[in-house]
Structures are given as structure tokens and as C-alpha cells.
Amino acid sequence: MTLRSSVRTRTKLPDVGTTIFTVIGQLSSQHNAINLSQGAPNFACDARLVAGVTRAMEEGHNQYAPMTGLRALKERIGDKIADLYGTRYDVDSEILITASASEGLYSAISGLVHPGDEVIYFEPSFDSYAPIVRLQGATPVAIKLTVPDFTVNWDEVRAAITPRTRMIIINTPHNPSGKVFSADDLQQLAALTRNTDIVILSDEVYEHVVFDGEPHHGMATHPQLAERSVIISSFGKTFHVTGWRVGYCVAPAELMDEICKVHQFLMFSADTPMQYAFAEHMNDPQTWLALSAFYQRKRDLLQTLLAESPFRLLPSQGSFFLLADYSHFSDESDSEMVKRLIVDHGVATIPLSAFYADGTDNKLIRLSFAKDEATLRAGAAALCQVKPR
Ligand SMILES: Cc1ncc(COP(=O)(O)O)c(C=O)c1O
Known part of the structure; x- marks a missing residue:
């Protein structure tokens, strides 16, 4: 039960509703998916x-x-x-x-x-x-x-x-x-x-x-x-x-x-x-000076593990992220692809369209490598199982 207000409001942000991030988050937890979606590290700080x-x-x-x-x-x-x-x-x-x-x-x-x-x-x-x-x-x-x-x-x-x-x-x-x-x-x-x-x-x-x-x-x-x-x-x-x-x-x-x-x-x-x-x-x-090498090892590990997957990885020069292209093996929209990865393969990623106001779909998904080695290995293994469609 929610409390209903009789006050009329006028939104300042009519375009902001339930974001794809929330949808993916909910679907991921329902399917207990390996999390390569969020930029938050899953390992301990110093x-x-x-x-x-x-x-x-x-x-x-x-x-x-x-x-x-x-x-x-x-x-x-x-x-x-x-x-x-x-x-x-x-x-x-x-x-x-x-x-x-x-x-x-x-x-x-x-x-x-x-x-x-x-x-x-x-x-x-x-x-x-x-x-x-x-x-x-x-x-x-x-x-x-x-x-x-x-x-x-x-x-x-x-x-x-x-x-x-x-x-x-x-x-x-x-x-x-x-x-x-x-x-x-x-x-x-x-x-x-x-x-x-x-x-x-x-x-x-x-x-x-x-x-x-x-x-x-x-x-x-x-x-x-x-x-x-x-x-x-x-x-x-x-x-x-x-x-x-x-x-x-x-x-x-x-x-x-x-x-x-x-x-x-x-x-x-x-x-x-x-x-x-x-x-x-x-x-x-x-x-802070050791951070680039720390994340570069994670980027390199994920790239190596995904060499056997059907995805083509775009180069990542920095940040916690890399993009994976699937346009050569599927016509699915990036949101459909992300849903399929969660439901059929148990791995969560983010569709790049979520980062465009007009939902531009380049058939790219974002992977986060700010994760411990076990998560990167499990996530990559799941992505290697993906079949062209
Ligand atoms: C590009 C960019 N700017 C800002 C932030 C927000 O950083 P903070 O968690 O310190 O608010 C993030 C977090 O993901 C980010 O990726």
C-alpha cells in the first residue's frame, strides 16, 4: 500500500522515469546474474x-x-x-x-x-x-x-x-x-x-x-x-x-x-x-600512482578471456569500462541483447543506448572490469557461451 497524496505536482524532469539501469538491476537480481554492469568495485579498499x-x-x-x-x-x-x-x-x-x-x-x-x-x-x-x-x-x-x-x-x-x-x-x-x-x-x-x-x-x-x-x-x-x-x-x-x-x-x-x-x-x-x-x-x-597498472591488469584479463567469445571488443584507453560489439552476429537491439545475457547466460552488462537521450542503438554493450578476478572469469565464461542469433 502506498500513501496517496492529493497535492498536484508538476515535474521538472518529465523525461526521467524508471531508467534502464533500474530495469537491468531488477532483472539481474531475479536471475542472480554475475555483475559486469556497475562501475562500483566489488573488492575491498585498502x-x-x-x-x-x-x-x-x-x-x-x-x-x-x-x-x-x-x-x-x-x-x-x-x-x-x-x-x-x-x-x-x-x-x-x-x-x-x-x-x-x-x-x-x-x-x-x-x-x-x-x-x-x-x-x-x-x-x-x-x-x-x-x-x-x-x-x-x-x-x-x-x-x-x-x-x-x-x-x-x-x-x-x-x-x-x-x-x-x-x-x-x-x-x-x-x-x-x-x-x-x-x-x-x-x-x-x-x-x-x-x-x-x-x-x-x-x-x-x-x-x-x-x-x-x-x-x-x-x-x-x-x-x-x-x-x-x-x-x-x-x-x-x-x-x-x-x-x-x-x-x-x-x-x-x-x-x-x-x-x-x-x-x-x-x-x-x-x-x-x-x-x-x-x-x-x-x-x-x-x-593513486599504482591505480592505472592495477586496472590495466583487469582490462587485459577480461580482454584475454573474451578472445574466445563471439563479441568484438573496442579498445579501452582508460576508465573502468570497455565496449563489446555484437553487430556482426545479431540484429537484436542492445537492450534485447542485455536482457538475453541476463536471462539465458546469467551475466549483467549495460546497453550503450542507455547513455543517449534519444536511445541511439549502435549494438554495443558496456562491460565493467572493476571486479575481482573470480567475477571477471565467471562473467567472461558466460559471455563465451553466447551463440550468434
Ligand atoms: C563519469 C562519471 N562521473 C561521475 C561519477 C560519480 O562519481 P561519484 O560516485 O563520486 O559521485 C561517475 C560514477 O560512476 C562517473 O562514471
Whole structure:
């Protein structure tokens, strides 16, 4: 029985209903499917982190943290970014600890985008960008990445820019395609935005998961882009603790002022004991420097195991994901394929169409390799049983 309200409501997000993620989640649990769908790791985080949070709680760090975050943690972040990418952010005015990357995205978009503005983003896309833009009374403008290599067509971006364009949202390394930005992409973006008031919102939650010895070309590596960028990152992704809900955001002070105004009233501050633990953990740079090799082993294992499957894998240059193509052996839609994989083979994946507002179906499914070895082996074994249809 549900409680019925007599209050009439008018939705701000008419297109947001039961997502394919919920449908797949329910079907997967009914069939007890092996989970290669979600980006959440199924293995333990470093025990030192749990000990650090526990100690912080025992030592009484259980009340509000400072609004912009624990100074010690912000100092570690500032040093890390300066060492890796060459831009030095001011600890007091340009670094904000957020309650997850998701909160950082919301606070940044809400603080900087006004009703009537346009925001360019790329599809396939992480699911929160367009709805957050809509909630500001602004218009999300989707540009499709080219298939199958998932690069940006910069001429299309140039054509989409209007006097109302306030923001361009970038995501590198990219969820769901595993594509990473090149140095040339940064040059193109810098050229397009020069002498404009366009802000770059750069979702870099997978900044430490870039493969094959390549560098992460984030906005902080490019001084001209750093001046107009808000960069978002996630401790959940970097330290295998997606449930702890802590991330951070860096931006020039003028932009950060506006972001903080939203953060102040949305969250006020992020979880205190976690911030103590992260500050201590970040004394050891290996905690992030070893991450690319750690995930590359997982990517390589999954690729090797799937060599015998009927799927053709697209290259993954970073992130927790790779895409598998089945267009050569089946006409099923990607949602039908994903349902068949769950029901007949007991393995859960995500249809790429879920990442497009218009449901574009390229006959690609997304696999997550942020899983322990047993799960990767079991999932791959199930996928190798798939028969052409
Ligand atoms: C591209 C991208 N951005 C942001 C997030 C959200 O990160 P968080 O869990 O820190 O909110 C995710 C999580 O899957 C993601 O894939």
C-alpha cells in the first residue's frame, strides 16, 4: 500500500522515469546474474583507509568539517595536482571537498549555469549531466561522439556554439567508452573557447585510470584551459570506496566562489572522518600512482578471456569500462541483447543506448572490469557461451 497524496505536482524532469539501469538491476537480481554492469568495485579498499576512518571517529572527528573541506586534505590534493599536471591551485580559495563527484557536478552546474543558457555535452554520456542542466532552466545540447572510435568532431562543436553557450562538459577518461582525450583535443578545445565566457566542466573521476603508459590529458595540464575549467574528481573511484561519497572540485577562485555558494546550502560540508582518512592516505603517492597498472591488469584479463567469445571488443584507453560489439552476429537491439545475457547466460552488462537521450542503438554493450578476478572469469565464461542469433 502506498500513501496517496492529493497535492498536484508538476515535474521538472518529465523525461526521467524508471531508467534502464533500474530495469537491468531488477532483472539481474531475479536471475542472480554475475555483475559486469556497475562501475562500483566489488573488492575491498585498502585496510589503512578503514583504520583511518575508524581512528578519526574514535578521536572524536564526528562533527561538521569546514565548509570547503579539511585543510590537510586540500593541501595533499593541491600538491598532487601541481606535481602531476603543473597547475597550482590555492588551498583556501580554489579547492573544494564535495560529498561525491556527483555533488561537485551539481554544485558547479547550478552555481555557474543560468536559465536560458546552453550547455554542450557529449553522448554517450554519464546520466546526470543533462538533468542537472535542465533543473537550472537551461538547455542541454548533445553532440554525439563518432562511432566506433568515440572521438569528438570539433567542427560539430564549433557549429553548436552560440552566444548562449555557457558551458561545455568534458569527461575524460570517458564513461562508458573508455576513450581518453589527446593533447590535440585540448588544443582544439582551447582554440574554440579562447576569448569567450564558456566554462569547461571537466569530469575527470577516472584521472588515475589511464592505460598503456599514456598520460592523463586533464584540463590542469593546459594553463589556458585551466583558467576556465572546473575539474571534478572522486575519492570513491580512486580508492575503491564509492559508498563513502567524497570527491573534490578545483577551479579558479572566481568560479569557485559561485560553486561554494551552492555547496554551502546543499551539503555545507562532506563527511568528516573520511576526510581525515583520505588526508593521511594521500601521504603515499603510490595510492593513486599504482591505480592505472592495477586496472590495466583487469582490462587485459577480461580482454584475454573474451578472445574466445563471439563479441568484438573496442579498445579501452582508460576508465573502468570497455565496449563489446555484437553487430556482426545479431540484429537484436542492445537492450534485447542485455536482457538475453541476463536471462539465458546469467551475466549483467549495460546497453550503450542507455547513455543517449534519444536511445541511439549502435549494438554495443558496456562491460565493467572493476571486479575481482573470480567475477571477471565467471562473467567472461558466460559471455563465451553466447551463440550468434
Ligand atoms: C563519469 C562519471 N562521473 C561521475 C561519477 C560519480 O562519481 P561519484 O560516485 O563520486 O559521485 C561517475 C560514477 O560512476 C562517473 O562514471
